Amino acid sequence: MAKSLDINVHHLTRVEGHGNIVVRASDGKVEKCVLEIVETPRVFESMIEGLRWRDTSLLTCRICGICSVAHTTASILATDEAFGLELSPESLTLRKLLMYAEVLQSHVLHVYFLAAPDAFGAPSVIPLASSHPEVVKRALKLKKLANYTCAVLCGRHVHPISLVPGGFTYVPPKKGLVELKQLYADARADIEATVETISGVLDKFPSFEREREDISLVRDDEYAIYNGELKSSKAGQIDHRDYLEFIKEKCVEHSTSKHVYNVEESFAVGALSRFNNNSAQLNEFGVAAAKALGLEAPCHNPYLNNVAQVVEAAHAYQEAVNCLDELIAADLTEEKLAPNVVPKAGRGVGATEAPRGLLIHDYTYDENGVCTEANCIIPTGMNLGNIDRDMQKYVPEVIEDRSQDQIEHDLEMLVRAYDPCISCSVHLLKVDWV
């Protein structure tokens, strides 16, 4: 039976930012199948230019409130590199801990609030609060833990205060660190319960596969989150400063966010890509979670990005505990953390892993530390082309067997699985139009 489809999901819910799914098919043939990005351009890149070094991260962390620590981190990594700043081991551990906390918070928020309702067949997390109160309470508890980590370390999670180039402007008190350690110890069971809850709904994720190119950071010594070099599952490894070799941008008319390509017409970034590229480096807790969830690399089912997020939440949890131990033993002082910044002319590239994937900030400063050129490449933007291609493969596969409503639901779930942050993605940066 040949089938026609006319799907137009306007302002997709439960993703951050504004996007529409548009599918048109007639006689079983798909004519159009795209994720339209209708978010207002915020043109951050042009706003960064002209700012002084101490203000660049203040502006760019506001690209996204949910990945605020990652944006701040990418930004200050770029500034550190441009000025050649040395970081103390204590500052490094603090920065990493903040990144782990953000990964934990963002993944928990996404898995429980934005993706789980699909798995539980609820329209949103709110009815879940009465039907599965223990699940929602657990989610809030873990989220709060991650949030509180940021509050103790740098004042707040949404737009961190003391996280600056070269170090920290505030010394987290030992009392706070010890309290955090206790809270993390209490939360271990919640992470385990999260793994269990999600392993109970694995059959809700469609079994769809499309071979893909995964791009993430990579490091010799750890599962790369804070920084590293670039790795493509199809094109090997390159220096983070040469990111444009992997990430080639183009404007497309249906999206205020640019699309990217490399070896393939599109590639993927995010939890599943990191897992595919680096799963051998997960810590024990992460490995145990992957095993319980049956996730194995390489996995080419984009729906399982949610599962990879749970694995990473477990990994990040364990890493955070290790960082806390180090910091408590280290006796933080102002001397150890105080930023000592002397601006100079130069370019720096900050590459970090935001919860949603690879994030790059590239700044050039003049000798006064005023930014003269900026480029930021944001994970959701990189995934958009891949989302389109997944949808374009998925729809013909199911067009005969599933109803329009079912397909619409599957596609929404697919887009949500990528955890897209559409408001971020439209700040995709500058290509050199030479």
Next chain:
Amino acid sequence: MAESKPTISFHDFTSCEGCQLQVLNCEDELLDILGAVDIVEFREAIDDKADSYDVAFIEGAFTRESDRKRLETIRSKAGIVVALGACACTGGLNVLKNFRGLEKSMKTVYGDSADWYETSQALPVEAAIKVDYKVHGCPIPRQEFLEVVTSLLAGRTPRIPDHPVCVECKLRENECLYHKSQYCMGPLARAGCDAWCPSYGGRCYACRGLISDPNNQAAFDVLEEFGLTIDDVLTEFRLFNGVYDVSQPPTEARVEKQ
């Protein structure tokens, strides 16, 4: 009775969604709030769409003409409209782009494809519709959001402070940044954040806007003491308060100079 619970909605325009996250960050109070009200729209978390709201919270700046209609619709459906965060209250840092020259901004980002996309000046929500209350900040302090929600539910006017951040900063016994030779906008900025930034070693950028009667002279005196002029601090001032001089847009030459 479920039917008589007040209905609340959240809407977002041009923003980083950090203020909505701050709402979700009220982890301890969230379940109580959910018990006391019906959240009928929260795009980030809810699929439903509603016909009317007792209180509509709007996050984000008004940055394109085609959003005016959506704002008007929200206004017509809502009893009370609350602007949530700097983006909605003052345009927030989105206003910076107004100073860069819009065409230039779009070209910088999108190159020759700039014409495909619509954008215009970034403005506060108030530029399009009447706003009843404002929760300031970038991001909003949770405590102020809770104060506004509980007040509105109790039918009283929320208390929003109108004194400088310095007052809170002194109460927290922070060492004043001026003693460390750093410029801080605390004397001009609206309190209510418990001097958030100076308490973590950061300078206040007045993300909560300016107090209604700033002692400008005092601020100028301090600048003078540091040998700074208004031009020296203009970039920082504009990070969050560009809206205050939108009425007199600076000349292109001055923008270039920055």
